[in-house]
Amino acid sequence: MLQHRSARAAVFSAGSWGTAVAKIMADAGTDVIVHARRAEIADAINTTRRNVGYFPDVDLPETLTATTDPAAALENEDFLVLSIPAQSLRESLAAWAPHIGRDTIIVSLMKGIERETGLRASEVITEVTGIPAHRVAVLSGPNLAREIMAGQPAAATVACSDEAAAIRIQRACHTSYFRPYTSTDVTGCELGGAVKNVIALAVGIAAGMGLGHNAQAMLVTRGLAETTRLAVAMGARPGTLAGLAGLGDLVATCSSPLSRNRTFGTHLGMGLSIEEATRATRQTTEGVKSAQATRGLAHAYGIDMPITDVVTDLLNGKITLAQATAALMQRPPKPER
Numbered sequence: 001m002l003q004h005r006s007a008r009a010a011v012f013s014a015g016s017w018g019t020a021v022a023k024i025m026a027d028a029g030t031d032v033i034v035h036a037r038r039a040e041i042a043d044a045i046n047t048t049r050r051n052v053g054y055f056p057d058v059d060l061p062e063t064l065t066a067t068t069d070p071a072a073a074l075e076n077e078d079f080l081v082l083s084i085p086a087q088s089l090r091e092s093l094a095a096w097a098p099h100i101g102r103d104t105i106i107v108s109l110m111k112g113i114e115r116e117t118g119l120r121a122s123e124v125i126t127e128v129t130g131i132p133a134h135r136v137a138v139l140s141g142p143n144l145a146r147e148i149m150a151g152q153p154a155a156a157t158v159a160c161s162d163e164a165a166a167i168r169i170q171r172a173c174h175t176s177y178f179r180p181y182t183s184t185d186v187t188g189c190e191l192g193g194a195v196k197n198v199i200a201l202a203v204g205i206a207a208g209m210g211l212g213h214n215a216q217a218m219l220v221t222r223g224l225a226e227t228t229r230l231a232v233a234m235g236a237r238p239g240t241l242a243g244l245a246g247l248g249d250l251v252a253t254c255s256s257p258l259s260r261n262r263t264f265g266t267h268l269g270m271g272l273s274i275e276e277a278t279r280a281t282r283q284t285t286e287g288v289k290s291a292q293a294t295r296g297l298a299h300a301y302g303i304d305m306p307i308t309d310v311v312t313d314l315l316n317g318k319i320t321l322a323q324a325t326a327a328l329m330q331r332p333p334k335p336e337r
């Protein structure tokens, strides 16, 4: 009799979101192996069922194992799930690429734009591995890892130009607490996730400066408008930006103290330097690295992105907090669109 084999996923790496998605997939019945850079993290996952570095208080499923050996992680995998800082993707993936299987579907969890090239993570993946775009997917949405590790309900968008591949990923990560929707709009899904980090920095800055909820709601709303303008110019569907990977993620990230980007912005708004904010925030803060590249895309596509401009200038030390506020509030009046 034919035995039905569980899907197999290799999750690279064992940080906050990689661990959370590994747990989701294991809870969904997928066999999961996590690739950790550090032996102590891999050993602890295998022996104590805990990720001591990121979630020392959460039990992981028995079907989730870990290794530091990329070749061992990539044996017979159906899915390779990538969750490392976007700026390190090219170099790390080049080392892992020879071990990736011929039919593997790659799922990017990363919410960043490559600084030197302006490429989205999925574009870097196809460039580095030679794997065609229809086998590269993006999972994005309002997904603060800590809440998901606590089993709280959340939803996300899985986008792939091949809808059948998106449906396979959806099945591999659908649980009682995690509800993935499918889409074929990879560009919209990916830009929604990357640009919201820049907008979350702006909202955090406003909060740190002591500005109220009106100002923060203004930044969220106008931030969504400029994100949508860019994404549509780059070929995305406007509806994607109104969905989980756009508005949904923007709302979660801009309103939660769990967000590293919002927290980083809050530190800047309170007057800390970039170095001090970096030390205080810890972990990956993609918006800080992606702001300049996002502005580069805006220029390349002739799109006005005033909030991204101001955040980039602040990060580059070109303007003060007072000048940033003035730059946004004293723009010429215009119709809302």
Ligand SMILES: NC(=O)C1=CN([C@@H]2O[C@H](COP(=O)(O)OP(=O)(O)OC[C@H]3O[C@@H](n4cnc5c(N)ncnc54)[C@H](OP(=O)(O)O)[C@@H]3O)[C@@H](O)[C@H]2O)C=CC1
Pocket (backbone or CB within 6 Å): 013, 014, 015, 016, 017, 018, 037, 038, 053, 054, 083, 084, 085, 086, 088, 092, 109, 110, 111, 112, 143, 144, 145, 146, 283, 284, 286
């Ligand atoms: N955290 C969240 O709630 C969410 C995060 N994301 C996105 O997921 C991606 C990863 O973020 P997140 O998991 O939060 O980040 P973390 O900082 O929590 O973890 C980063 C992981 O990447 C590893 N790493 C760091 N630098 C490198 C490198 N140069 N090469 C290879 N591996 C490296 C780290 O290893 P080590 O531990 O050894 O340093 C760690 O395992 C980001 O793009 C983020 O925007 C998306 C949705 C939710």
Ligand SMILES: O=C(CO)COP(=O)(O)O
Pocket (backbone or CB within 6 Å): 111, 141, 142, 143, 144, 145, 197, 200, 249, 252, 253, 258, 259, 260, 261, 262, 284, 285, 286
């Ligand atoms: O992307 C996230 C939630 O969806 C996590 O946001 P931060 O990277 O700002 O913590």
